[in-house]
Amino acid sequence: MSLSTSSSELKVIAAIVLIFSAVELGMRAIEDKLSLDLKHINAIPSIMAEIDRHAAPHIMFLGNSLTRVSIQTKVIERVWPTAPSMARIHPDDTTLLDWHYVYQRYLGKAKLHPNLIVVTFVRAQLDDNEELHVDRLGSHFAGLEFAYEAFQHDVLETGDRIEFMLAGVFRAMANRERVQDRVLAFIPGYRELAKAVNHSVRARSDKPAIHQGARSYSRLLRFLAAAHACGDKVLFVAAPLPSSYKIAEELRNAIREGGSNLIDMQGVEPLTGQDFPDGYHLSEKAAPRFSRALGRAMAENEFVQAALRGRTEHYRSFQTDITPQNGGP
Numbered sequence: 001m002s003l004s005t006s007s008s009e010l011k012v013i014a015a016i017v018l019i020f021s022a023v024e025l026g027m028r029a030i031e032d033k034l035s036l037d038l039k040h041i042n043a044i045p046s047i048m049a050e051i052d053r054h055a056a057p058h059i060m061f062l063g064n065s066l067t068r069v070s071i072q073t074k075v076i077e078r079v080w081p082t083a084p085s086m087a088r089i090h091p092d093d094t095t096l097l098d099w100h101y102v103y104q105r106y107l108g109k110a111k112l113h114p115n116l117i118v119v120t121f122v123r124a125q126l127d128d129n130e131e132l133h134v135d136r137l138g139s140h141f142a143g144l145e146f147a148y149e150a151f152q153h154d155v156l157e158t159g160d161r162i163e164f165m166l167a168g169v170f171r172a173m174a175n176r177e178r179v180q181d182r183v184l185a186f187i188p189g190y191r192e193l194a195k196a197v198n199h200s201v202r203a204r205s206d207k208p209a210i211h212q213g214a215r216s217y218s219r220l221l222r223f224l225a226a227a228h229a230c231g232d233k234v235l236f237v238a239a240p241l242p243s244s245y246k247i248a249e250e251l252r253n254a255i256r257e258g259g260s261n262l263i264d265m266q267g268v269e270p271l272t273g274q275d276f277p278d279g280y281h282l283s284e285k286a287a288p289r290f291s292r293a294l295g296r297a298m299a300e301n302e303f304v305q306a307a308l309r310g311r312t313e314h315y316r317s318f319q320t321d322i323t324p325q326n327g328g329p
Contacts, residue, residue, distance in 0.1 A: 076295035138167035217254035224258030233307035
């Protein structure tokens with residue numbers, strides 16, 4: 001009886017393993033088709049290989065969908081003809097910790113240095129208290145290569161560490177939310193409902209947050225230390241939103257302490273609510289205007305020019321607030 005039971009259990013386990021293996025192989029085969037974002041993430045090594053074909057220095061724009069929508073490198077080249085080669089990396093729904101590991105895993109390993117890393121952010125995306133996406137850290141950003149650092153500083157709970165490791169090994173685990181979204185998309189009205197919910201969430205996030213105690217920026221300083229170790233410099237760009245937001249003095253101090261620079265682009269290019277059709281991203285007409293303004297600001301920025309010459313080790317960091325054309329936020 002026990003032998004029969006053991007045999008049956010082994011058959012069940014074998015069937016589960018076969019099914020899961022088939023799902024995993026299928027997931028790896030169709031991963032790029034699940035979303036344009038996944039296709040972009042998987043293309044990061046190719047982006048880095050292409051940028052390394054050009055002589056240093058390079059400018060790497062690093063951010064999320066705001067970078068993807070708002071920054072157009074061809075427009076920047078037109079207003080800044082002497083700009084070096086540029087590339088963009090912009091995984092959706094990411095914040096500073098994700099960018100830190102993307103830098104370490106990909107940008108920091110560039111064959112040629114120095115590079116200028118331009119990080120576009122809004123509101124609290126550089127704060128330590130931003131939410132972790134453990135599955136994405138384990139699969140696409142930190143990966144198993146940087147699991148030790150993640151477990152030391154960021155992923156501290158046992159359950160989260162298990163999820164991190166599973167996502168690092170199995171694509172089916174890493175992409176389960178994207179698969180769920182693709183399945184739900186077959187339900188009539190789901191996409192419209194999802195857009196409405198996302199718009200509502202972003203609208204609430206645009207309201208000033210109430211923080212208890214002082215803000216902390218240890219992740220930011222780790223990121224800047226990693227870039228410094230590779231000989232790269234970092235420029236932070238505060239991007240516009242429909243409603244203005246204040247840049248915390250603690251953040252300015254952390255950027256200064258890390259030897260970096262900040263350009264506040266809020267109000268530089270006159271924008272109205274119509275320029276943000278979803279309440280968050282710039283419209284197709286507004287994005288080139290913003291890119292032109294950013295290109296001019298970078299071309300005239302002393303820190304940027306010194307970084308591209310590789311001479312910022314003796315340069316005193318400062319923050320730049322550009323006088324808004326419309327009177328400012």
